[in-house]
Amino acid sequence: MAKTPKENDKQAKARSLYMTGQFTQTQLADIVGVVPRTIMRWAEAESWDVILESTKSSKEKRIAKYKGYLKSIEEKIESRESTNDAYPTTAEIDQMTKLESIIKKLQDNASIGEIVMYSKNVCTFVQGYDVEKAKELVGVFDAYIKSLI
Incomplete structure (x- = not known):
């Protein structure tokens, strides 16, 4: 069954508030005027928890973490005293290659x-000019984000 515009507005408001990380699902249900089970169903269907978690872990932190792993492997190799051990092992090369690949993907992709x-941010900006266009954009962005999950 298709949702009414009012139901869509409630769902969009609930989603937006959920993404702040400041409300429980029960609190959201009270705020938007639905039963808690409805919030749980919306959150599950649209993977709100996955989206919220991805906003908490910044890409820069993950890149720094992987660069740290890479640096520790390089330092381990450089710290070897004998010249025969001064070269990376096959396993180390494999680890370094994988880490470099992960770092590149993180840097290249949003x-x-x-x-x-x-x-x-775009929806908020557009809302200042045209509320209906902003609502339309929310739907487009939601569909795009769902396609990525």
């Missing part, structure tokens, strides 16, 4: 959290 943040 995270879901970033996309959510940019989407919210």
Whole structure:
């Protein structure tokens, strides 16, 4: 069954408040005027928890973590005294290659959290000019984000 515009507004408001990380599902239900089970169903169907978690872990932190792993492998190799051991092992090369690949992917691709943040910013900006266009954009961004999950 298709949702009414009012139901869509409630769901969008609940989603937006959920993404702040400041409300429980029961509190959201009270705020938007639905039963808690409805919030749970919406959150599950749209993977709100996955989106919220991805906004908490910044891409820069993950890149720094992987660069730290890479640096520790490089330091281990450099710390070897004999010249025969001064070269990386096959396993170390494999680890370094994988870490470099992960770092490149993180640098090249926007995270879901970033996309959510940019989407919210665009919708807020557009809302200042045209509320109906902003509502339309919310639907488009929601569909795009769901396609990435």
